[in-house]
Amino acid sequence: MEEKIATPEALPVFDNKLGLFVHWGIYALTGVQEQAFARLDLPREEYEALATRFNPVHFDPDDIVLLAKKAGMKYICFTTKHHDGFCMWDTKYTDYNIMNTPYGKDVLKQLADACHRHGMLLSLYYSNPDWHHPKGYNPASTHQWKAVNQNQPDTVAYRQYIKDQITELLTDYGDIYTLFWDIPPKLEDPSINELARRLQPGILINDRGFSAGDVSTPEREYKSNAAMCHNRFVRMTEACNAVGEQSWGWRQGEDYHTLRYLTASIDRIMAMGGSYLLNIGPMADGAIDPDQRKIIERVGEWYRRVEGCLEGSEPDTFDYQVKANTFLATKKNGKTYLHFPEGLVSSAVNVKFYPGTPRRVRLLNTGAELPFAVTPLPEYFAANGIAERKYLHIGGIPADDLGEAVVLEIEW
Secondary structure, eight states, X not given: OOOOOOOGGGOOOOOOOEEEEEXXXXXXXXXXXXXXXXXXXXXXXXXXXXXXXXXXXXXXXXXXXXXXXXXXXXXXXXXXXXXXXOBSSOOSSOSOBGGGSSSOSOHHHHHHHHHHHTTOEEEEEEESOOSSSTTOOOTTSSOOTTOSOSSSXXXXXXXXXXXXXXXXXXXXXXXXXXXXXXXXXXXXXXXXXXXXXXXXTTOEEBSSSSSOOSBBOOBSSOOTTSOBSSSOBSSOBEEEEESBSSOSSOOTTXXXXXXXXXXXXXXXXXXXXXXXEEEEOOOTTSOOOHHHHHHHHHHHHHHHHHHHHHTTOEEOOSOOEETTOOOEEEEETTEEEEEETTOOSSSOEEEEEOSSOOSEEEETTTTEEOOEEEEEOGGGBOTTSOBSOEEEEEOOOOGGGOOSOEEEEEEO
């Protein structure tokens, strides 16, 4: 467990953002999930033959970028190669790539051009396991189930393959915001991250690679033992989650998360200073599933109303006490923001300890100003009828109508 920072004054303020994660590859043809090759224990010849059928004629990179931009997202992270080893760019180091499909065009180049065209940052995902590469097996790591040669791995040769491909990715596609390694390899080789930094001096690198990176990467939900202080990450953090519960890639008949769950997850992570990647999986023909599009649009409607208090905020370390609600407190530009990721238990928020009388209170979800008063509450009258103390009572909140994380803005 990492050592906690002891003082609030030492807490960093991160340049945190909401981003779109995109898991896409030949596995979309199975309609199951991104690890269908292993999960279904498919014969290698059957799975790898999917490349001969992959023809995403409805892939529209501008549509993906503009969907993300409209939702308030600031970057897109794209899966260049997942565990199956299939490469979604024009690489010269394996024939198992997008150019050798009926589609025959570099989708990463198209997406990179669209990102640069629309002012969207681009990040790249790269899987350390590779079930296609003949030397790619690493028994010390996980997700090695379908490796070609488990008896004669050659980690030196495979690491050179990674270096060659990372050189392509970080040279040919413009500025890259972050590098998202996946599945820690349990091998130390600092030269790989050093190569990435030479090729892209400003790049941020996560902690799942061959040496320590810049960014922690909790998946689905953050772990409670993460290094924290005042409900704040003490290390740069990028959480990721998917719109669906069962898969990152496209799944036919997926169990989709609710708006309340997703906004709660985003609000919680970003109020603690982290960035957040919300994932979609395009269909095999390249189009965005209508259900996934609707989810991103609905999340975006909420996020555009609250993004100003999530991006670049600081923890508000005043010892607020709020009756019967789980909350986080942040501050920015002299205002306090009370975050209720799980929603509210009533139509009012009652704050026991507070730094002063507000000038104004707004419900960011709707933009409406809320009535407030510093007043005793009947429940806290002492036996002699004298109030224990006065509370800051913020009322008039349409709690039942808000199927999403709730954020209050308090201007002192």
